[in-house]
Amino acid sequence: xxxxxxxxxxxxxxxxxxxxxxxxxxxxxxxxxxxxxxxxxxxxxxxxxxxxxxxxxxxxxxxxxxxxxxxxxxxxxxxxxxxxxxxxxxxxxxxxxxxxxxxxxxxxxxxxxxxxxxxxxxxxxxxxxxxxxxxxxxxxxxxxxxxxxxxxxxxxxxxxxxxxxxxxxxxxxxxxxxxxxxxxxxxxxxxxxxxxxxxxxxxxxxxxxxxxxxxxxxxxxxxxxxxxxxxxxxxxxxxxxxxxxxxxxxxxxxxxxxxxxxxxxxxxxxxxxxxxxxxxxxxxxxxxxxxxxxxxxxxxxxxxxxxxxxxxxxxxxxxxxxxxxxxxxxxxxxxxxxxxxxxxxxxxxxxxxxxxxxxxxxxxxxxxxxxxxxxxxxxxxxxxxxxxxxxxxxxxxxxxxxxxxxxxxxxxxxxxxxxxxxxxxxxxxxxxxxxxxxxxxxxxxxxxxxxxxxxxxxxxxxxxxxxxxxxxxxxxxxxxxxxxxxxxxxxxxxxxxxxxxxxxxxxxxxxxxxxxxxxxxxxxxxxxxxxxxxxxxxxxxxxxxx
Numbered sequence: 001x002x003x004x005x006x007x008x009x010x011x012x013x014x015x016x017x018x019x020x021x022x023x024x025x026x027x028x029x030x031x032x033x034x035x036x037x038x039x040x041x042x043x044x045x046x047x048x049x050x051x052x053x054x055x056x057x058x059x060x061x062x063x064x065x066x067x068x069x070x071x072x073x074x075x076x077x078x079x080x081x082x083x084x085x086x087x088x089x090x091x092x093x094x095x096x097x098x099x100x101x102x103x104x105x106x107x108x109x110x111x112x113x114x115x116x117x118x119x120x121x122x123x124x125x126x127x128x129x130x131x132x133x134x135x136x137x138x139x140x141x142x143x144x145x146x147x148x149x150x151x152x153x154x155x156x157x158x159x160x161x162x163x164x165x166x167x168x169x170x171x172x173x174x175x176x177x178x179x180x181x182x183x184x185x186x187x188x189x190x191x192x193x194x195x196x197x198x199x200x201x202x203x204x205x206x207x208x209x210x211x212x213x214x215x216x217x218x219x220x221x222x223x224x225x226x227x228x229x230x231x232x233x234x235x236x237x238x239x240x241x242x243x244x245x246x247x248x249x250x251x252x253x254x255x256x257x258x259x260x261x262x263x264x265x266x267x268x269x270x271x272x273x274x275x276x277x278x279x280x281x282x283x284x285x286x287x288x289x290x291x292x293x294x295x296x297x298x299x300x301x302x303x304x305x306x307x308x309x310x311x312x313x314x315x316x317x318x319x320x321x322x323x324x325x326x327x328x329x330x331x332x333x334x335x336x337x338x339x340x341x342x343x344x345x346x347x348x349x350x351x352x353x354x355x356x357x358x359x360x361x362x363x364x365x366x367x368x369x370x371x372x373x374x375x376x377x378x379x380x381x382x383x384x385x386x387x388x389x390x391x392x393x394x395x396x397x398x399x400x401x402x403x404x405x406x407x408x409x410x411x412x413x414x415x416x417x418x419x420x421x422x423x424x425x426x427x428x429x430x431x432x433x434x435x436x437x438x439x440x441x442x443x444x445x446x447x448x449x450x451x452x453x454x455x456x457x458x459x460x461x462x463x464x465x466x467x468x469x470x471x472x473x474x475x476x477x478x479x480x481x482x483x484x485x486x487x488x489x490x491x492x493x494x495x496x497x498x499x500x501x502x503x504x505x506x507x508x509x510x511x512x513x514x515x516x517x518x519x520x521x522x523x524x525x526x527x528x529x530x531x532x533x534x535x536x537x538x539x540x541x542x543x544x545x546x
Contacts, residue, residue: 003035003284006188007053008197008234010227011044011177013160013250015200017260019049020066021269022198022244024059025277035281041128041187043176046198047157048106051150054127055110055118062109063261069108070257073101083212093168102158106151118150128187131156132179135172139179141187181223182230185237194284195239196277199231200246240280245272318351318361318423321455325446326462326512328522329435343434347427353418363408363425377429381410383420389413435463438472438542442485445477446527447539450499456532460504461540462512464522470544474527476500477539484541497536501529 007026009019019042029035042050052062081089086096111117120127126144131153133140142153156173159165165174182199185191202224206217231241248256259265328344351361381389390413408427416423435444446461465472477484478498481491488494504526513524527540 001285002033003194003281004038005035005194005196005281005284006039006185007037007041007050008183008187008195009040009042009046009049010182010197010199011042011046011157011175012181012200012248013045014248014252014256014260015244015246015250016045016048017256017266018200018244018247018269018273019046019198020052020059020063021266022242022273022277023049023053024063025270025274026053027059029274029277037125038193039126039128039188041130041183042157043130043181043183044158044160046182047129047154047176049198051110051123051127051129051154054123054125056122056124063266066105066109067257067261069105070261073105074254074257090162090166093166095166095169096163099155099159099164102155102164103151106154110150120144120146120148120150120153122150126189128183129153129157130176130180130183130187131159131173132176133172134161134174134178139176140173177223180226180230182227184230184233185239186233191237195234195237196280197231197234197239197241198244199227199241201243203246203249240283242273242276242280244276245269317354318358318421319354320349320361320363321352321422321457322350322460323448323456323458324348324460324462324512325448326460326464327434327446328464329438343431345429345431345434349425350422351425353416353421353423356418357415358412358418358421358423359415360409360411361423361425363410363427377408377427379408379425379427381412382424382426383416384422384424385420389416389423435542437485438544441544443483443541443543445484445488445539445541447477447488447537450532450534450536450538455534457530459499459501459529459532459538460508461501461527461529461538462504462509462524463526463542464512464524467521467523471523472525472542473545474503474525474540474542476527477541478537480541483543488539494537494539497533499529499532499536499538501527501538501540504528 009022012019026035026037030037037053040050040054042048052059055062081096089096107117120129120142121144123144128144129142131140131142142148142156146153155164156171157176159169159171159173160175161178165171182197184197185195188195206220208214208217234241248260260269324347326346326348328346347363349363351358379393381391383389391410392413393408393410410425437444446463448459448461450456450459461474463472463474477488478494478500481487481494508528509524509526512526525542529538532538
């Protein structure tokens with residue numbers, strides 16, 4: 001079966017030779033009927049590789065031309081002026097390298113005669129070339145239908161600031177890698193379908209010891225971060241990222257063009273890349289297109305909201321059937337600026353498996369501001385025997401009752417059999433004076449919204465306080481809304497979908513007294529709500545006993 005694919009090539013300077021090897025493998029797979037490439041896109045050196053594939057001449061012939069033209073490029077790009085010479089050129093508004101040398105290199109590779117200079121409309125398949133529009137502060141894409149010369153489009157995409165162009169250059173465009181060294185699916189006419197992105201793994205950590213190396217590290221960090229985001233978006237939409245061998249630094253042109261284009265080394269590189277492309281094709285061929293638990297989830301380290309939703313749809317996921325919101329309040333003064341000690345807040349959930357195993361779940365701790373797990377909130381996941389489980393975690397943005405909120409989401413490192421559920425997820429954080437109104441004779445409240453797709457069987461609200469600070473009671477928040485010192489928002493939503501509760505007795509609270517907080521000389525009160533419907537509210541008002 002022939003698999004239709006679209007391909008994206010990351011930028012990388014001298015890494016062009018590795019990208020060219022990928023293009024040649026694709027051409028061989030296309031000739032054998034294994035794939036049909038419908039569109040390609042690239043940035044900087046990746047745009048050259050993308051166009052080499054889209055050119056009407058065979059990629060192997062273009063590589064031979066490139067190898068023949070390499071000598072003048074090697075000599076020029078491998079012999080930059082010294083640091084003083086570079087600074088002098090920049091001061092005078094002159095680029096470090098001569099852009100005409102790059103024009104000559106591309107002309108020798110893609111044109112047989114002066115009159116035979118290809119245009120974007122001449123490609124055998126659509127090709128998209130990304131550049132940075134630094135005059136207007138935005139990205140720009142040369143599209144397949146643009147009647148412009150390919151040579152100029154490629155030069156714009158490769159024009160590294162200061163290296164090829166400066167502030168006196170007569171062009172609004174610069175290297176596309178500044179804004180998107182790796183583009184994502186959105187560059188294509190139809191962003192859906194099978195997409196393979198050819199990218200490179202991160203190199204060693206950046207080292208800087210002076211101003212130039214520090215500035216280089218800043219620029220590289222920004223570029224790498226944009227690549228990581230693009231990779232996440234590509235994978236979230238079902239695409240596959242092929243990591244290519246990272247053998248050359250950006251300006252290692254001598255090593256790349258002399259060694260990398262050598263027949264033996266080029267053939268070895270192609271073998272490595274072919275195996276990676278076959279892995280991508282095997283992924284596309286899977287009938288259910290599910291993520292492979294043993295391989296694909298290892299790539300989901302910083303999963304986005306889209307990726308998480310995809311995992312939830314494809315795998316047995318968890319539903320919170322028991323949820324506990326517990327706040328321990330000191331209600332004591334201290335030497336702090338606001339006269340309050342920190343409160344401790346715990347969110348405890350029991351996650352049931354849906355299906356034979358559990359792999360992913362969303363924790364219903366919606367927050368109206370972005371937070372960071374491991375920093376703002378500490379967390380742990382354990383099975384029903386108390387064994388700690390390893391999981392990838394993230395915070396994703398979503399919409400809840402028309403408002404933007406952030407939720408905690410988890411993907412276990414390995415599928416958990418249903419018999420080891422329910423899983424207990426505990427999130428712990430601290431606040432200063434979260435219940436401070438109680439000190440002044442006012443009231444406070446606790447509230448939650450059920451973000452699960454199924455009912456939550458039990459939702460407990462627990463409040464712990466020092467016995468010497470007085471006596472407190474809990475009542476239904478909606479019924480006693482008028483007594484709240486600071487009124488909760490969205491009263492209308494609460495009235496439409498409210499889950500009433502009841503006071504917890506001593507036996508109900510015993511598990512919290514013994515195991516949840518282990519606070520001596522503290523009293524506990526609680527409010528329990530049962531069978532919360534999806535998107536419904538529940539909560540309790542806390543007041544001093546009269």
